[in-house]
């Protein structure tokens with residue numbers, strides 16, 4: 001497939017993090033719109049003037065992705081309903097990670113030696129590729145080590161994150177490559193905040209999994225086994241499910257059943273803070289595809305994991 005590099009400029013958005021390589025895949029390129037990177041992908045100024053990609057599919061779905069944190073903050077299905085949730089206390093000033101959407105936890109899920117959930121959600125990712133396949137926009141973001149990450153984790157790495165929006169789904173593919181000359185290991189997660197009505201929420205598919213319950217002490221989780229077909233959220237929940245299946249179903253209590261499929265994200269985390277976040281706990285649930293046991297990569301080795309969220 002041909003790759004075409006083009007100079008790119010958007011007023012107020014000139015940044016080394018915006019250097020997309022367009023790939024032409026079946027659809028014409030929208031040359032008339034300066035802010036369009038490829039058909040169905042625009043770069044805009046989001047909250048706090050942070051660069052935000054807006055993806056629009058021919059089928060009527062829409063997604064928003066901030067380069068800061070490589071964070072998908074919105075996934076609207078054709079009905080216009082946003083199935084993701086951004087907390088009301090989220091800030092867009094780069095002083096904190098964006099609290100909501102699909103933040104990255106990398107290279108540590110935590111708790112651990114560095115800040116909770118690692119540094120990837122606190123760094124600017126770059127847009128490196130944008131394409132459109134049969135009306136469906138695709139962007140690829142990249143994160144590499146820099147002084148900020150090196151101070152916490154002294155390794156050279158590359159993370160590539162592809163986001164694919166279809167009419168009824170949003171898929172991601174994360175590839176972490178060891179670009180160092182020594183091995184490294186990491187844990188990681190996609191900390192997805194789903195919009196929900198918590199009293200009506202249930203998660204199915206985890207029955208039989210070994211659990212590590214982080215309540216009451218995240219540093220000393222209690223081992224157990226899940227016995228319920230449908231997990232509900234009547235109070236505080238913070239629990240890791242090891243060797244989770246490749247598909248879960250989330251009933252968000254708002255009329256949507258979301259299929260959460262994965263490849264190679266071996267574990268799941270369920271989290272709802274209940275009264276610890278009194279202002280918003282009723283409005284979301286986190287169902288996180290995670291890799292809790294560390295991944296070890298030798299130099300030049302890569303690890304790949306996919307997530308596929310869809311509605312029926």
Ligand SMILES: O=P(O)(O)OC[C@H]1O[C@@H](O)[C@H](O)[C@@H](O)[C@@H]1O
Nearest residue numbers: 099100117191214218238269271
């Ligand atoms: O960093 P955030 O978005 O506030 O999320 C924090 C929570 O993230 C969850 O993944 C953890 O299991 C919780 O222990 C933690 O409290």
